Amino acid sequence: xxxxxxxxxxxxxxxxxxxxxxxxxxxxxxxxxxxxxxxxxxxxxxxxxxxxxxxxxxxxxxxxxxxxxxxxxxxxxxxxxxxxxxxxxxxxxxxxxxxxxxxxxxxxxxxxxxxxxxxxxxxxxxxxxxxxxxxxxxxxxxxxxxxxxxxxxxxxxxxxxxxxxxxxxxxxxxxxxxxxxxxxxxxxxxxxxxxxxxxxxxxxxxxxxxxxxxxxxxxxxxxxxxxxxxxxxxxxxxxxxxxxxxxxxxxxxxxxxxxxxxxxxxxxxxxxxxxxxxxxxxxxxxxxxxxxxxxxxxxxxxxxxxxxxxxxxxxxxxxxxxxxxxxxxxxxxxxxxxxxxxxxxxxxxxxxxxxxxxxxxxxxxx
Numbered sequence: 218x219x220x221x222x223x224x225x226x227x228x229x230x231x232x233x234x235x236x237x238x239x240x241x242x243x244x245x246x247x248x249x250x251x252x253x254x255x256x257x258x259x260x261x262x263x264x265x266x267x268x269x270x271x272x273x274x275x276x277x278x279x280x281x282x283x284x285x286x287x288x289x290x291x292x293x294x295x296x297x298x299x300x301x302x303x304x305x306x307x308x309x310x311x312x313x314x315x316x317x318x319x320x321x322x323x324x325x326x327x328x329x330x331x332x333x334x335x336x337x338x339x340x341x342x343x344x345x346x347x348x349x350x351x352x353x354x355x356x357x358x359x360x361x362x363x364x365x366x367x368x369x370x371x372x373x374x375x376x377x378x379x380x381x382x383x384x385x386x387x388x389x390x391x392x393x394x395x396x397x398x399x400x401x402x403x404x405x406x407x408x409x410x411x412x413x414x415x416x417x418x419x420x421x422x423x424x425x426x427x428x429x430x431x432x433x434x435x436x437x438x439x440x441x442x443x444x445x446x447x448x449x450x451x452x453x454x455x456x457x458x459x460x461x462x463x464x465x466x467x468x469x470x471x472x473x474x475x476x477x478x479x480x481x482x483x484x485x486x487x488x489x490x491x492x493x494x495x496x497x498x499x500x501x502x503x504x505x506x507x508x509x510x511x512x513x514x515x516x517x518x519x520x521x522x523x524x525x526x527x528x529x530x531x532x533x534x535x536x537x538x539x540x541x542x543x544x545x546x547x548x549x550x551x552x553x554x555x556x557x558x559x560x561x562x563x564x565x566x567x568x569x570x571x572x573x574x575x576x577x578x579x580x581x582x583x
Contacts, residue, residue: 240293242332244339247287255289258296259326260470266357267469268320269301272444277303277318280437281580286314288339290332298327300336304347309581310547311350314340318583319433321373321476321513321534323355337362341539350543356535365537366546372521374511374529382499393491393526400492404456407496411442411451417463420453420479422572427482429560434576438465438477452500454484454493462489464497472508473501490523 247255252271259265267273274285283303290298301323306312317323327333337354341364344352354365361367379385386394418435425432442449445467453463462480466473475497484490498509513534514521525531538546563571 242297242335243291244335245289245291247285247289251289254296255287255299258289258299262326262328264326264357266320266322266326267445267448267467267474268317268322269299269326273317273320274301276437276440276444279440280434281318281583283318283580283583286343288336290327290336292332297329298325298332298336300325300340302340303583304349305583307581310583311543312347313350313547314344314347314352315583316340316354320355321474321510322357324357324359324537325354344539344541349541351541351547352539353547354537354539356537358532359535359537361535362537362539365539368536368538368546369516369533370548371513371515371534371536372531373513373534374524374527374531376509376511376527376529378498378502378507378509380502380507382502385498385502386495388528390526390528393528396488396491397495400488400495403487403492405454405461405487405489405492407452407454407493409450409452409500411446411449413451413453413460413463414438414442416453416460417451417465417479420460420463420481421465421477422479422568422575423481424479425575426564426566426568426571429564431563431575431579431582432572433477433579436576441465441467450497450500452493452497454489454496456487456489461487462493464493466497468504468506471506472510473497473506474510474512476512494527 256270259269274287277283278285283305286302286304288300288302289296301317303315303318304312305315305318315323316325325333325336327336340352353368354362357373386397389397414435418438422432448468450466450468450473451463452466453460455461460481462484463478464475465477466475468474475494478490480490501509509529511524511527511529514524516533540546566574
């Protein structure tokens with residue numbers, strides 16, 4: 218991975234005085250020297266996620282070439298809010314500001330509402346000065362902001378993990394327990410290790426192809442390993458010597474995020490996915506995790522239905538869009554009926570061609 222050259226602050230908002238009894242809030246532009254303080258703030262804030270960390274920033278910059286525009290707020294020299302933002306521009310989305318692309322969660326991470334409001338107002342002014350189409354904040358949980366339009370298209374699935382694996386198993390629905398036990402009686406076996414990346418990527422490509430979705434580049438996973446290691450895990454399920462399912466996970470605080478997954482076409486009949494996620498839950502507990510974040514899925518999809526079988530807390534994500542030049546809420550999801558023909562065509566493209574074109578196309582759908 219090439220080094221990211223340090224960038225100095227190119228702009229700083231006018232300090233905002235809230236009242237005579239409080240210190241000034243100042244919006245500052247991210248510079249590389251601030252990274253340790255930024256990450257410390259994120260890790261100590263209840264609203265922080267791995268997608269707010271500077272490691273995610275470097276991964277997205279390296280993989281997709283998007284320009285980051287990160288900002289933070291200080292009061293008396295102490296960081297009180299941060300926001301990761303990327304400028305995305307292509308012929309499909311137009312120019313827009315996203316917090317943050319290819320991530321489940323984003324938006325402002327703050328200590329207080331005042332600091333958050335100052336940052337959001339700064340982003341609104343920035344978007345207007347740059348004449349972007351829209352600004353999108355991918356909050357996990359947030360009340361609707363004035364002037365923003367809600368986007369209730371995705372849901373996230375989370376569960377508390379007991380230190381007792383038997384208790385975790387009992388909380389699962391009967392049908393899911395049956396599939397896990399069915400798989401346990403089969404010749405399936407699992408293996409952890411990032412040295413299996415090539416095998417995982419082949420599985421990932423197969424799954425994306427069946428969905429009719431352009432595949433992410435292999436460089437994304439290499440960059441994630443370089444930036445997040447040792448807080449990454451790669452687990453693959455084998456039938457004999459043949460890989461049939463795999464999952465790439467991130468660890469953050471006491472939570473495991475099984476974030477990318479792939480499988481062969483016969484994985485479902487083998488109950489390989491049930492086996493994989495159950496074994497991953499046990500592994501997470503053994504390594505100190507107390508939460509399982511299954512990530513987001515689009516409402517009404519097969520992935521949503523599969524995750525619904527694990528008796529998790531389901532929450533519709535509070536994504537919000539501030540329209541600037543654009544007049545309607547954007548929807549660049551592959552399940553948008555407008556993309557139906559493209560999806561059906563993509564499923565018929567030869568796999569080798571799809572794997573070559575996909576990484577070049579996927580950056581249009583952040």
